[in-house]
Each structure stands twice: as structure tokens, then as C-alpha cells.
Amino acid sequence: MSSLELPAGAFSIEHLTPEFFASPGFLALRSLAGSPRPFRTIHAGRSGFRAYARTLSAAGRAYILVVLQSRHPQQELLQDIRSTFLLIIPIALLLAGLGGYFLARKSLSPVAAMASKARTIGAANLHDRLGVSNPRDELGQLAISFNELLDRLEDSFERQRRFIADASHELRTPAAILRGEAEVTLSRPERTPSEYREALTILRDESQRLARIIEDLFTLTRADAGQYPITSRDFYLDELAADVLRHARSLALVKNITLTPLTEAELLFHGDEALLRRLLLNLLDNAIKYTPAGGTVTLECKKSSGQYIVSVTDTGPGIPPELQPHIFERFFRADKVRSRPETDGGGAGLGLSIARWIAEAHHGRLELARSNASGSTFSVTLPAL
Numbered sequence: 587m588s589s590l591e592l593p594a595g596a597f598s599i600e601h602l603t604p605e606f607f608a609s610p611g612f613l614a615l616r617s618l619a620g621s622p623r624p625f626r627t628i629h630a631g632r633s634g635f636r637a638y639a640r641t642l643s644a645a646g647r648a649y650i651l652v653v654l655q656s657r658h659p660q661q662e663l664l665q666d667i668r669s670t671f672l673l674i675i676p677i678a679l680l681l682a683g684l685g686g687y688f689l690a691r692k693s694l695s696p697v698a699a700m701a702s703k704a705r706t707i708g709a710a711n712l713h714d715r716l717g718v719s720n721p722r723d724e725l726g727q728l729a730i731s732f733n734e735l736l737d738r739l740e741d742s743f744e745r746q747r748r749f750i751a752d753a754s755h756e757l758r759t760p761a762a763i764l765r766g767e768a769e770v771t772l773s774r775p776e777r778t779p780s781e782y783r784e785a786l787t788i789l790r791d792e793s794q795r796l797a798r799i800i801e802d803l804f805t806l807t808r809a810d811a812g813q814y815p816i817t818s819r820d821f822y823l824d825e826l827a828a829d830v831l832r833h834a835r836s837l838a839l840v841k842n843i844t845l846t847p848l849t850e851a852e853l854l855f856h857g858d859e860a861l862l863r864r865l866l867l868n869l870l871d872n873a874i875k876y877t878p879a880g881g882t883v884t885l886e887c888k889k890s891s892g893q894y895i896v897s898v899t900d901t902g903p904g905i906p907p908e909l910q911p912h913i914f915e916r917f918f919r920a921d922k923v924r925s926r927p928e929t930d931g932g933g934a935g936l937g938l939s940i941a942r943w944i945a946e947a948h949h950g951r952l953e954l955a956r957s958n959a960s961g962s963t964f965s966v967t968l969p970a971l
């Protein structure tokens with residue numbers, strides 16, 4: 587026990603009676619005097635005391651020294667502090683709450699403004715941007731990132747819009763030809779077999795053209811979405827080139843164009859054979875299409891500095907320098923710019939875009955290596971095994 591119970595006023599002089607000295611409190615003080623830790627709290631009256639007791643001996647007599655200090659001043663101080671806290675803490679909490687609410691509202695108001703602005707941005711006003719009040723703070727950075735996202739979205743929207751507009755334009759022409767040809771043929775009740783044959787030939791050619799454009803559009807849409815399945819396996823590029831040349835031979839024969847193979851042997855490649863075939867056919871098809879009768883088209887495959895280089899060279903009229911930067915763009919046709927009719931069997935201007943995508947899908951590239959009045963060379967570079 588570190589405390590004692592004594593009656594109130596136990597230490598006033600008149601209480602130092604024989605009863606007091608016989609009381610359990612006094613006996614406890616006496617034992618305190620002999621203990622190694624002679625301090626104790628005494629509960630007496632309202633505040634109590636801190637007591638210190640020691641046994642002293644003088645002139646052969648033993649005395650007990652008892653020092654008592656009232657705890658009243660400390661109790662009062664504690665009481666004051668308690669009352670102050672009881673008053674101040676609720677006020678401080680209230681003020682802190684209000685201040686926090688005010689600060690939170692003030693610092694989050696730009697977020698609310700951004701949110702309401704973002705809610706108004708849609709396909710019709712995709713060019714709108716969020717206001718950036720302070721580009722250096724976190725909210726400014728958020729607004730800048732959001733605006734950059736809108737830039738990318740707007741760009742992709744614009745490309746999609748242009749793609750759809752160009753695609754519909756390209757599809758409209760063969761569809762109109764199909765309908766017109768059928769209407770003209772059916773406008774008279776009777777036609778000669780040769781007239782029917784001629785009409786059907788036109789219908790067949792245009793429907794083939796239509797099917798090719800649709801197939802190309804489908805390829806590009808899937809390629810853009812990263813959904814074109816690429817099935818890679820090992821095959822020899824030189825064998826593929828020889829096979830493609832064989833297929834292109836009939837096209838070249840019609841125009842009396844000489845097809846020259848120039849291929850090294852054993853060019854082992856890992857990739858999608860069907861896509862690579864399509865790439866080479868696109869290039870050969872263009873070379874034959876744009877080379878006048880009697881010309882030459884050369885397909886060369888070789889290995890150089892750890893890369894395969896496949897090039898298609900023709901003796902056509904070349905591509906004007908100002909149009910060269912555009913030939914890989916979708917729907918771009920130099921002939922259209924030069925007002926050549928669309929019914930001459932030309933494509934929709936998608937062949938080179940697809941060919942370039944195929945090269946890039948195989949970690950390679952397709953470039954126009956040379957083009958002048960004596961012909962053009964398209965060159966595909968692919969990583970060698």
C-alpha cells in the first residue's frame with residue numbers, strides 16, 4: 587500500500603491525543619519511518635498529503651520525524667487544467683472541424699469544376715479542354731493529363747471519322763457501277779448473249795473489287811485494334827518469293843511484262859507466311875499494274891548485315907516526289923490526284939498501308955527505296971533468323 591486513510595484534520599494539534607497515537611494511521615506512519623521508501627500519500631480531508639517519515643535518535647531517545655505537504659495546491663492546479671480542457675477541447679474540435687471543412691472545400695473546388703466540365707465533353711465537343719489554373723500543383727497535373735487524354739481521343743476519333751468517310755466513298759463507286767450496269771442491261775427486255783457476257787464481266791470485276799476493298803478494310807480495322815491473328819512458323823522466304831512470282835506470272839503475261847527472280851537460297855524466316863505472301867503480292871501487283879506493257883519487274887531476296895531484304899523493282903513511270911511521302915497513307919492514290927478514272931481496276935489505296943503494317947508486325951519495315959522516271963523500288967527489311 588502506498589497510501590493511508592486518516593480522518594480529516596487528523597494532524598491538527600488538538601488531535602494529537604493518545605487515541606491518535608494508538609490509531610492505525612499513526613502506526614502506519616511509524617512503519618513508514620522504518621521502510622526503505624519512506625514517502626506515501628495520505629488521504630485526509632479533501633486533498634490529502636504527501637508524507638515523509640524518518641526515525642531519528644537524539645540524546646538516547648528515538649524520535650519519528652514526519653513531514654507532511656498538502657496536496658491542495660496541486661489538486662487545485664489539476665482541477666483548473668481539467669476545467670480549461672473541458673472548455674477548450676470542444677471549441678478547438680469545432681474550430682478544427684470547420685477549418686478542415688472549409689479547407690477541403692476550397693482545395694477540392696477545382697476537382698468539382700473539372701468534374702462538371704468533364705461531364706459536358708462528348709463526341710460533339712471533343713475539342714473542349716479543362717481549365718488549368720496552376721500547372722505545377724497536383725490538380726493542375728491531373729487536368730493536363732486529362733487534356734492530353736482528350737487530345738489522343740480526339741485524334742483517334744478524327745482518324746476513325748476520316749477512315750469511315752474514305753471507306754464509304756470507296757465502297758460507293760463499285761456499288762454504283764454494279765447497280766448502273768445491271769439497270770442498263772435490264773432496261774431492254776432482250777439483249778444479245780455477248781451483251782449479257784460483257785455486262786456480267788463488268789459485274790464480276792466490280793464485285794471482285796468490292797470484295798477486295800471490304801477484305802482490306804476488315805484487315806486494317808482488325809490490325810488497328812491489335813486483333814489480327816498472326817500465326818508464325820518457320821518457312822523459307824526464297825520459296826515464298828518463287829511461289830508468289832508464279833502466281834503473279836499470269837498478271838504479267840497479260841501486259842507482256844517480264845518477271846525476274848533474283849533470290850538467294852535458304853533464307854529461313856519465322857513469321858506469318860500468309861501475311862508475308864500478301865505483302866509480296868501487293869508489291870508485285872502494284873509493280874505490274876503501274877508498269878507499261880513490255881516493262882520488267884524484278885523480285886530480289888537477299889540476306890545482308892543480319893537482315894533479309896526483299897525488294898520489288900519495276901520500270902514504271904515512278905511516283906512524283908511530292909506524292910511519295912503520302913503513298914503509305916490509307917486511301918491515298920497518286921492516280922486519283924492525277925484524275926485517273928476509278929474504274930480502271932486500280933485499288934482503293936489500301937494495298938501499301940496493309941503491306942507496311944505486315945512488315946511492321948514482323949518487326950521489319952517497308953520503304954520506297956527509289957522512284958524516278960525509270961521506275962520504282964519498294965524494299966522490305968525483315969529480321970533474319
Ligand code: ADP
Nearest residue numbers: 872873876913919920921933934935936937938
Ligand atoms: P492502290 O490500291 O491504289 O494500288 P496502294 O496503297 O497499293 O493503293 O498504292 C498507293 C498509290 O501508290 C497507288 O495508287 C499508286 O499511285 C502509287 N504506287 C504504288 N506502287 C507503285 C508503283 N510500283 N509505281 C508507281 N506508283 C505506285
